[in-house]
Amino acid sequence: MFEYDLPYYFAGLPFTARQVPRKLAWLLARGEIRQYLKGVYLDVRVRDSPQLRADALRLVVPRDAVVCGRAAAWLHGIDTTALGPEDLMQAQWTRQVVDLDVVEVDGLQVTSPAATALALAMQLPRPFALSAVDAFLRSGRADRWALRSASAAYEGRPGYRQSQDILHYADRRAASPAESWLRLRLLDAGFGRPDLQIRVDGPSRTYRLDLGYPDRPIDGRRIGLEYDSDQWHSTARQQRRDETRRTDLDTLGWHVISVRRPDLWGSYPALELAVGAFLCQHPRLPRRW
Known part of the structure; x- marks a missing residue:
């Protein structure tokens, strides 16, 4: 990329002021640098x-x-x-x-x-x-x-x-930002504070749910919710694994709701309605965010 090894990070580039926009665009288009911080560009090789x-x-x-x-x-x-x-x-x-x-x-x-x-x-x-x-x-x-x-x-x-x-x-057990946002949706809807990182023991393995209401069984089943990110739950193989997992959890007495990004950030309150229907409770609407 450059004949010298340092600096790997820089504000501006070692070109004349007139060259900077053109050189930046050229290096960004080639995928050799990325904007790391506003006004600071970084060699893509640096972690x-x-x-x-x-x-x-x-x-x-x-x-x-x-x-x-x-x-x-x-x-x-x-x-x-x-x-x-x-x-x-x-x-x-x-x-x-x-x-x-x-x-x-x-x-x-x-x-x-x-x-x-x-x-x-x-x-x-x-x-x-x-x-x-x-x-x-x-x-x-x-x-x-x-x-x-x-x-x-x-x-x-x-x-x-x-x-x-x-x-x-606030809760330190939230394992990702999405779990925090999902928890806030449930709290805003009036369902009460959910439990986090719920352990479910099966006959051959232990499962862990992002959050849910283990102390509020309806018809002998408990409700759990999991945020499925696009990164880890998009391929056909990943989705088959998720279906198998949720079938196993269903036999253990858990109704699991899968939440994706559009469910979390979309405008329609499908999430609140689904949880409310299971808990036999009217959610507090309209949504706050």
């Missing part, structure tokens, strides 16, 4: 790492600034999927450091995991606020009870009421 995230942010964040918001969560190791619909991360920073809980990460000043989680709980749209806080709890970088205690200092600020709901619902 993501905490050090690389810090190096990329260092190129676009002023030395006297503090990384905050989604960029701070990204620097703390949270996946972009949990932080919002945009895949491309944008550097967020501030010079207003009064009352900020700041730590140093690879030479960068950044809001602490707890302060970042609280800020996102107040600022992000509700589904992403929950998936972001769940991800922080799952990573071990934040504690739910410590967050709830620290949130008292933000009372009266915009987003405070939302943050209290999010911290009440």
Whole structure:
């Protein structure tokens, strides 16, 4: 690609200012570079790492600034999927450091995991606020009870009421952002808090369901829900495996609802209606998101 090995990451390219747009388009079209962070392009051979995230942010964040918001969560190791619909991360920073809980990460000043989680709980749209806080709890970088205690200092600020709901619902057992979003749909519909990572023991193997209501059997059957991503549940072989698995779970007394991305983000409340029909409960509608 280049005759030299470094830098693998850069803001702009080693060309003249007039050449940059044309060269960027050419290298992107050839698949040799990708945009890693807004304004920062990366050799496709380089794998993501905490050090690389810090190096990329260092190129676009002023030395006297503090990384905050989604960029701070990204620097703390949270996946972009949990932080919002945009895949491309944008550097967020501030010079207003009064009352900020700041730590140093690879030479960068950044809001602490707890302060970042609280800020996102107040600022992000509700589904992403929950998936972001769940991800922080799952990573071990934040504690739910410590967050709830620290949130008292933000009372009266915009987003405070939302943050209290999010911290009440947050759960470190959520294994993916989609499981967080699915849980929020069930909570908003008024079905109550589902259990997560439910273990089901069969005669020859143990199954695990994303979430469900094991303590509310209807006609001797319990309801479980699983989010089936396009990546792991799209091929004919994967779908046959899923059908076999759900047939086995049915014989064990579990009614399993498969949830796909259109079910989760589409406008029609088919998910709420299906769960409500099984639980013999009218869902709370219209949907909140």
